[in-house]
Amino acid sequence: MAATAPSADKFLYQDSSLSIEERVLDLLGRMTIQEKAGQLFHNMISMGPEGSLAEENQDFGLPSTTDLVEDKLMSHFNLIGPIHDPTVVATWHNTLQQHVLEHTRLGIPITLSSDPRNHFVENVGTAFNAGCLSQWPEPLGLAALRDMALIERFADCARQEYMALGLRVALHPQIDLATEYRWARISATFGEDAELTGDCVEAYVRGFQGPPGEFGSKSVSTMTKHFPGGGPQMNGEDAHFEYGKEQIYPGDQFEYHLKPFRRAVKAGTRQMMPYYGLPKDTEYEEVGFGLNKQIITGLLKNQLGFQGIVCTDWGLITDASILGQNMPARAWGCEDLTELERIKKVLDAGCDQFGGEMRPELVVQLVTEGKISEDRLDESVRKLLTEKFMLGLFDQPFVDVEAAASIVGKQQFIDWGEDAQRRSFTLLTNKENVLPLQKSNNNGPKFYLEGIKAETAHARNLDVVTAPDEADIAILRLRCPYEPRSGGFEAFFHAGSLEYAEEVSARLDSIFEAVPIVIVDMYLDRPGVLTQIAEQASALLVDYGSSSDACLDVVFGHTAPEGRLPFDLPRSMSAVENSREDVPFDTEDPVFRFGHGLHYDQQQV
Numbered sequence: 338m339a340a341t342a343p344s345a346d347k348f349l350y351q352d353s354s355l356s357i358e359e360r361v362l363d364l365l366g367r368m369t370i371q372e373k374a375g376q377l378f379h380n381m382i383s384m385g386p387e388g389s390l391a392e393e394n395q396d397f398g399l400p401s402t403t404d405l406v407e408d409k410l411m412s413h414f415n416l417i418g419p420i421h422d423p424t425v426v427a428t429w430h431n432t433l434q435q436h437v438l439e440h441t442r443l444g445i446p447i448t449l450s451s452d453p454r455n456h457f458v459e460n461v462g463t464a465f466n467a468g469c470l471s472q473w474p475e476p477l478g479l480a481a482l483r484d485m486a487l488i489e490r491f492a493d494c495a496r497q498e499y500m501a502l503g504l505r506v507a508l509h510p511q512i513d514l515a516t517e518y519r520w521a522r523i524s525a526t527f528g529e530d531a532e533l534t535g536d537c538v539e540a541y542v543r544g545f546q547g548p549p550g551e552f553g554s555k556s557v558s559t560m561t562k563h564f565p566g567g568g569p570q571m572n573g574e575d576a577h578f579e580y581g582k583e584q585i586y587p588g589d590q591f592e593y594h595l596k597p598f599r600r601a602v603k604a605g606t607r608q609m610m611p612y613y614g615l616p617k618d619t620e621y622e623e624v625g626f627g628l629n630k631q632i633i634t635g636l637l638k639n640q641l642g643f644q645g646i647v648c649t650d651w652g653l654i655t656d657a658s659i660l661g662q663n664m665p666a667r668a669w670g671c672e673d674l675t676e677l678e679r680i681k682k683v684l685d686a687g688c689d690q691f692g693g694e695m696r697p698e699l700v701v702q703l704v705t706e707g708k709i710s711e712d713r714l715d716e717s718v719r720k721l722l723t724e725k726f727m728l729g730l731f732d733q734p735f736v737d738v739e740a741a742a743s744i745v746g747k748q749q750f751i752d753w754g755e756d757a758q759r760r761s762f763t764l765l766t767n768k769e770n771v772l773p774l775q776k777s778n779n780n781g782p783k784f785y786l787e788g789i790k791a792e793t794a795h796a797r798n799l800d801v802v803t804a805p806d807e808a809d810i811a812i813l814r815l816r817c818p819y820e821p822r823s824g825g826f827e828a829f830f831h832a833g834s835l836e837y838a839e840e841v842s843a844r845l846d847s848i849f850e851a852v853p854i855v856i857v858d859m860y861l862d863r864p865g866v867l868t869q870i871a872e873q874a875s876a877l878l879v880d881y882g883s884s885s886d887a888c889l890d891v892v893f894g895h896t897a898p899e900g901r902l903p904f905d906l907p908r909s910m911s912a913v914e915n916s917r918e919d920v921p922f923d924t925e926d927p928v929f930r931f932g933h934g935l936h937y938d939q940q941q942v
Contacts, residue, residue: 492544519573
């Protein structure tokens with residue numbers, strides 16, 4: 338539905354022949370304080386059945402879609418929930434945009450965003466698995482390949498799939514540095530090294546947005562996170578939760594964590610998200626980064642020269658319930674402030690949007706009471722409207738429903754993603770060059786399998802047994818150790834110890850003793866303590882998100898592993914506990930170093 342020349346019932350901002358600056362100026366001048374306030378909030382949204390507009394969502398405390406867009410006058414939303422049918426999502430998107438045109442005064446189009454969707458991790462607070470989209474390894478796996486052209490290709494494929502669905506803002510990349518190995522959010526990073534992460538973010542932003550200066554109607558805007566680097570969490574706990582609110586720099590490495598963000602600004606990332614954590618014992622105020630004027634205005638804007646949109650992480654203002662778990666507002670260092678005072682502190686800090694919030698009435702109250710000027714609102718709303726115009730949303734808010742089915746999950750994209758899964762495997766040990774396995778056609782070995790789908794083994798005609806002591810070869814697909822947490826939301830975060838509990842270690846010992854050849858593939862979402870396995874396994878592979886088919890293709894040599902570790906692998910938990918949270922490569926005598934990765938043509942005895 339393209340715009341046409343203005344007529345008696347059209348306004349200047351609807352005239353596509355005018356400059357974006359002119360259109361923004363016209364629209365901004367027509368907006369009420371309430372309409373401006375609505376633009377400052379970027380909350381979650383869900384689909385109703387069969388692509389209808391959703392009613393109230395109790396799991397996430399969301400009112401109906403009509404309440405969000407008609408009463409709260411919001412127009413920025415993060416789509417939650419899995420995507421299984423692109424036609425349904427595209428239809429829902431168009432229904433939503435049409436509803437806005439018909440039921441709001443100014444018809445400001447919706448900007449839809451998404452957490453990462455092209456990978457394996459499923460965490461309703463941070464990411465969704467691929468569903469019907471092409472599926473690639475986690476960013477750690479992309480970093481393991483050190484192939485910037487591949488990262489740009491990945492981002493371009495994801496861009497095309499996002500656009501087909503109507504998703505125009507990527508709530509990623511996540512470029513925090515994995516210097517504190519216990520942190521639960523490492524899988525979405527590019528690892529521990531600042532230079533490698535900087536290379537990756539530049540390629541990533543190019544793929545989603547285009548080269549600097551070419552951002553436009555074919556782009557997906559990137560919201561890079563979490564400024565100024567969310568990796569050095571005290572004791573590795575996460576700042577979603579009060580016990581993890583402190584971010585510390587015992588090695589004085591604040592600048593090291595800032596390096597990738599300098600590269601992101603250089604690459605032209607359009608948006609930036611600060612993390613929840615509050616800096617301890619630094620020159621900065623000890624309040625969460627999203628409420629911190631020294632960080633947002635002083636560092637990000639004035640020193641780094643960032644001129645784009647700053648959106649807080651989710652839930653700094655209002656207490657909430659997520660999946661039945663009570664979650665206090667993450668206004669760390671400002672817990673004693675009222676909701677109104679928190680809103681003001683975020684705006685005074687220099688942020689443009691409140692992530693995960695829907696409290697425009699508080700902004701209106703601040704303006705009417707003279708505590709925040711309307712000019713301050715205009716400063717942020719101007720950026721947000723400019724972004725919508727640059728994305729082409731005012732001139733073409735709808736997507737092609739039929740095209741969505743052919744673009745999302747396009748076979749070429751799937752093939753590229755699966756190839757990246759296979760190539761990103763990292764071979765850590767290969768004793769007596771046991772890999773790749775040679776599979777004979779007659780009287781072949783008996784296999785004991787864990788973590789591999791039965792249909793995958795059946796399709797390869799593997800002779801599978803149910804007990805280790807009956808097997809000639811065991812192939813174990815394991816997950817990196819963690820300590821389960823309680824709570825509907827908190828349980829999604831893999832945190833705590835990086836080594837297996839005694840009963841798990843004992844079970845693995847029994848398999849190593851019973852089976853002559855044991856191949857282990859470890860899914861690394863954090864730098865696990867794999868010392869025992871490295872010593873006992875016939876071969877040790879690690880992956881960063883891959884299918885059973887990809888694993889077996891590597892094991893049997895159909896594809897060779899090319900990955901190299903994106904971080905060190907520590908020797909023990911005591912080494913992790915004794916390392917400094919902000920210092921890279923700081924654990925004593927790691928078992929494997931950053932960059933380690935064998936190839937099948939390398940001899941290891």
